[in-house]
Amino acid sequence: MDNPETQVNIENPNNKSNSLWISLKGQLKKFLSSHNIGDFIFERLTLLFAVLVFLLVILMGYEMYVGSKISIDKFGWSFLTNSVWDPVQEIYGALPIIYGTIVSSFLALVISVPLSIGIAIFLSEVSPDWLEKPLSFLVELLAGIPSVVYGLWGIFVLVPWIRTDVEPFLSEHLGFLPFFRGAPYGFGMLAAVLILAIMILPIVSSISRDILRSVPQSQREAALALGATRWQSTKIVLKDAKSGILGATMLGLGRAVGETMAVTMVIGNRAVISPSLFDPSYTMASVIANEFTEATSEMYLSALIQLALVLFVLTIIINAMAKLLVWSMERKLGTR
């Protein structure tokens, strides 16, 4: 009876706690027999933090799901297909917002990706070393400017320029197209597209440059030895780097879709679907930034959180695809 171990066994005769006790004893034995108690604690401690990172991502999704429960229950999938966003009537359809997000990001890619590939080719294939370093530094400097400063510049420099020069020019010469009609406000889709294109340029070009560099030098030498010109050897390099550059593009897309401040400041913030690039529009991130503190009703807040959830899932899909593309490129080059 003096032995505490038997006492425990007598007090907890049922199977469940017995097995728990045995597993605890096993852990204890492992703990004592491991080389060093410090090692045991250290590994578990770092593991704890890694688990924390793991749980964090799951917690984020869960929190947003719970927060948007009311809106999900009421609107369901029609949230994504309904084209009326009217907080006064408490009707929330995100279609115009999703449209604005996709169009602005896509057009920004159309401008930014060819330029980025050009920059990557210049930095990895053409430029001499002394020029390459400062240029890379400049491009990385672009990445370091806070988004809100881009927005500030957008409001006071880019938007006035678009209003007085770009939009009148476009409507005069290309006005027969539906994309370039309407009053030149300055604030609108066009401004958002241009500012996004500038903002994703650094990430797409620096990753593309790294990917071009990862193509083995022997590929270029083989082409040049056969009498190919610089451009012909570059084409071969680009062919090898195709999936990697596609991955860089996807990463840029992920950035553009989630970009908030600069877009909010120049896009005009109105939930309408219009083919004209002159008209104001809205993106998911800018709706949240603009309306979150104004959301007075529970349903309103819930709809905004649901929008954040959609954005969360969308960027996870885009980034996972980007990651897979870059991986497949690395594997292909690695096994060669």
Next chain:
Amino acid sequence: MNSSKFFHVKRKIISAVMMSLSLVATLIAVIPLVLIFYYTISKGITYLNIDFFVAMPKPVGESGGGMANAIVGTLMLIGIGGAIGIPVGVMSGTYLSEFGNNKFGATVRFLTDVLSGIPSIVVGVVAYTLVVVPMKHFSAFAGGIALGILMIPTITRTTEEMIKLVPHSIREAGLALGIPKWKTTILIVLKTAWKGIATGILLGLSRAAGETAPLLFTALGNRFWSTNVMQPMASLTVYIYDYAKSPFEDWNNQAWTAALVLIIMISMLSLLFRIITRSKFKTK
């Protein structure tokens, strides 16, 4: 003979054209950078004076005043963020490099990539539901948590990469002397890699300093002096946003000055980052 020569010349011309196009693309990319810096410096400098650093914002309609509260607020917010992001990032990075060669490690690695791609506004929404809703009011603490979450992926991945760069021979030398693994990792491996890790931390901090979106509905902003972590807190970025949208020219101008001060703060951090990396390469 003639035609082959023609094709040769044609090939060369095409090559030259394409290669110069790549130069043109690079120059086009540099233009907005130059413009943004030009405007921020030239417009920001007109309002840059001692008042900006020591005075408080003036009420609507009065000109002058400064942003002392916002400068302190930004520093405090990245401080809170760092207090959360740095330990989590460094420890989980250490786990990934030292013990993470398994499925769980691969999962965590993938999730840090996922986390780095999540828009900062979404992190702000999560911090709102996690902290602001239970506390029932906006607070600097909630903003700091959002910034901390945003720092984690950068710090985790840099820590992992930097520890992996430490040669195995150094580790083995420690273990051969009978030093337990945890002491080897902390005293030898982390000490060798700390410069690299510090650059990762600085990068994370400087990115957090420029964040606006996650602060809009967490730290909110504050027109008064406040160092209370549980109350709303001002930050330079939120001030830039509010002042840029405002109809007052005086406020617009102050937004430019705030942008200049913010960029100077961030470049000071990255200058520190460059000095650290440079001295690292010198000793090698």
